[in-house]
Each structure stands twice: as C-alpha cells, then as structure tokens.
Amino acid sequence: MDVVFNNTQQIFTVVVIILLIALLLSAFRILREYERGVVFFLGRFDKVKGPGLVIIIPLIQQIVRVDLRTVVMDVPSQDVISRDNVSVRVNAVIYFRVIDSQKAIINVENYLQATSQLAQTTLRSVLGQHELDEMLASREMLNIDIQEILDARTDGWGIKVSNVEIKHIDLNETMIRAIAKQAEAERTRRAKVIHALGEMEAAEKLSEAANKLSTEPNAIMLRYLQTLTEIAGEKNSTILFPLPMELLKGLFSPKNHDNKQ
The missing domain is CATH 2.30.30 (SH3 type barrels.)
Incomplete structure (x- = not known):
C-alpha cells in the first residue's frame, strides 16, 4: 500500500x-x-x-x-457604373500598414477585413462620380482621391494607407468597339485640321512670295528660267511650259513696232 x-x-x-x-x-x-x-x-x-x-x-x-509591415492587399473586381452610365469592372491594389497597434486591436475586430471592405466600397463610390474618359485618362488623380479617403477613414483604426493603384478597367466588347470608332474619328478630324492648317500656311507664304516678286519685274523672269532649268534636268523628251504674257509685252510694244517699220 x-x-x-x-x-x-x-x-x-x-x-x-x-x-x-x-x-x-x-x-x-x-x-x-x-x-x-x-x-x-x-x-x-x-x-x-x-x-x-x-x-x-x-x-x-x-x-x-x-x-507592422506594409500589407499589399488586392481589391477584388468591382462592378462600377460611371457618371455617363457605362458599366465597367475595376480592380485595384492598396498598400497600408499599422502605425498604432492599440487602435488596430481595440477599435476594430479585424483590421485586415475592415480595410478590404472599406476599400471596395470606396472604389465603387469614387469611380461612380466620374465619366469613363476620366477613368481611362486620369488614373493618377483617382488613385490620390481614393488614397486620401481611405487614409482618413482608417485613421481611427491606427492604419496608414500609403498608396492606391487602379490596375485594370475592363470594358465589354461593344464599348471597346465604340471607343475604337471614336478614336478613329478623332484621328481623322486631327488629320483634316492639320491639312487645312498646312494649306493656310502655304497660301500665306505664296502670297508673301507673290508680293515680293511683284516689286521686281525681272524677278518673275528669273524664277521662270530657273523652273525651265529644273525641268530640263530631268531628261524629258517633251517639255510643255507656259509662255508668260510679260515676255510678249516687249515684242508687241509700240517702240519695237516703230523700229520694224
């Protein structure tokens, strides 16, 4: 025992x-x-x-x-309707870190999930206030707007949002074709405007040249002879050239007519 x-x-x-x-x-x-x-x-x-x-x-x-390290969080694709009623799918990535451990644990149950949900709603809210052209051309401005809003709302959780980047803006096939047609029409418009500006500048230069040539009677003759020299240098068998009336004025002048008599 x-x-x-x-x-x-x-x-x-x-x-x-x-x-x-x-x-x-x-x-x-x-x-x-x-x-x-x-x-x-x-x-x-x-x-x-x-x-x-x-x-x-x-x-x-x-x-x-x-x-306390920086967390890289991918925001899932969100269905967004722009201000001009275009439906797109947008996803982004946010960079944030905890700067106050006490707030991150006490003020919110799960700061990672809370930040993710807030980022999704903020992404839809901000992009819905802009047109499609602004989404495509002004991403930097939109990134800054979303970052500032998230940073202000997560401050009470002890979180600092340092950066937000919009990664993709997905459009449906119909909208892609419409944008392509719009871009093509814009390029055609620019080509016509550039061509018209070229014609206007050429007309101005020709007018200036004509004014300068009109001040010297022999200048037009020299220009005419230079043109004939350039044509003759091309080794053409037949040359057609206009005969200026200024050349005939001297032949039919009264002085030359008296000399013949």
Missing part, C-alpha cells in the same frame, strides 16, 4: 513540475523587429510591448501580436 502511495505521489510531483515548467515558459515571448505585442491585464488594456523578449504573467495577462 505504501508503495502504491509513493508511486502516486511521485507521479503527481512530476506532473506538477512539468506544469510549472510549461507555465514558466509560457511567460516568455519573443517579438520580431516588425512585431508589437498588445498586452491585456485581466481583460483591460495594459501597454504595448516589443520588439525583443517580452515577459507576461500567465493566466493574468494576454498578448496579441500585431505586424
């Missing part, structure tokens, strides 16, 4: 020693450089500890780890 009692006592002692060692080891926590520990004392907030070795009182104090 004494042997059984002694064995039971020894087993009990070993179990107690093991429990004490496990309890003692659970009091030591190691937090990495990018981690912080939010400590609660009997359910009430006590302090934020870390990084390094952290000692807590087992069963009385609890610790919640918080990662």
Whole structure:
C-alpha cells in the first residue's frame, strides 16, 4: 500500500513540475523587429510591448501580436457604373500598414477585413462620380482621391494607407468597339485640321512670295528660267511650259513696232 502511495505521489510531483515548467515558459515571448505585442491585464488594456523578449504573467495577462509591415492587399473586381452610365469592372491594389497597434486591436475586430471592405466600397463610390474618359485618362488623380479617403477613414483604426493603384478597367466588347470608332474619328478630324492648317500656311507664304516678286519685274523672269532649268534636268523628251504674257509685252510694244517699220 505504501508503495502504491509513493508511486502516486511521485507521479503527481512530476506532473506538477512539468506544469510549472510549461507555465514558466509560457511567460516568455519573443517579438520580431516588425512585431508589437498588445498586452491585456485581466481583460483591460495594459501597454504595448516589443520588439525583443517580452515577459507576461500567465493566466493574468494576454498578448496579441500585431505586424507592422506594409500589407499589399488586392481589391477584388468591382462592378462600377460611371457618371455617363457605362458599366465597367475595376480592380485595384492598396498598400497600408499599422502605425498604432492599440487602435488596430481595440477599435476594430479585424483590421485586415475592415480595410478590404472599406476599400471596395470606396472604389465603387469614387469611380461612380466620374465619366469613363476620366477613368481611362486620369488614373493618377483617382488613385490620390481614393488614397486620401481611405487614409482618413482608417485613421481611427491606427492604419496608414500609403498608396492606391487602379490596375485594370475592363470594358465589354461593344464599348471597346465604340471607343475604337471614336478614336478613329478623332484621328481623322486631327488629320483634316492639320491639312487645312498646312494649306493656310502655304497660301500665306505664296502670297508673301507673290508680293515680293511683284516689286521686281525681272524677278518673275528669273524664277521662270530657273523652273525651265529644273525641268530640263530631268531628261524629258517633251517639255510643255507656259509662255508668260510679260515676255510678249516687249515684242508687241509700240517702240519695237516703230523700229520694224
């Protein structure tokens, strides 16, 4: 009987020693450089500890780890109706990090899920206030608007939103064809305008050249002879050229007629 009692006592002692060692080891926590520990004392907030070795009182104090590194979160594709009633699918990515561990744990149940849901609703709300052309051409402005709104709304959660990037704006096939036709018409319009401007500038230069040539009677003759020289240099078998009336004026002038008589 004494042997059984002694064995039971020894087993009990070993179990107690093991429990004490496990309890003692659970009091030591190691937090990495990018981690912080939010400590609660009997359910009430006590302090934020870390990084390094952290000692807590087992069963009385609890610790919640918080990662302070920048989180890259992909915002799922959202169906957005623009201000000009065009339906598109838009997805984005946001970059944020925890700057206040106490707020991130106490003020919100799950700051990652809360930030994701807020980003989705903000993306739909902001893009719905703009037309399709603005979405396609002014992404930088839209990124800044969404980032500022998210940063202001997540400030109470101890989160800093550093950047927002719109990745894709997906359009249906009908809208893609319409945009292609619009772009083609715009290029045609620009080509016609450029051609008209060229014609106008050419007309202005020709008018200036004509005014300068009219001041010198022999200038038009020199230009005429230069043109004949350029045509003759092309080795053509037949050359057709106009005969200016100025050349005939000298032949039919009264002075030349008197000399013939």
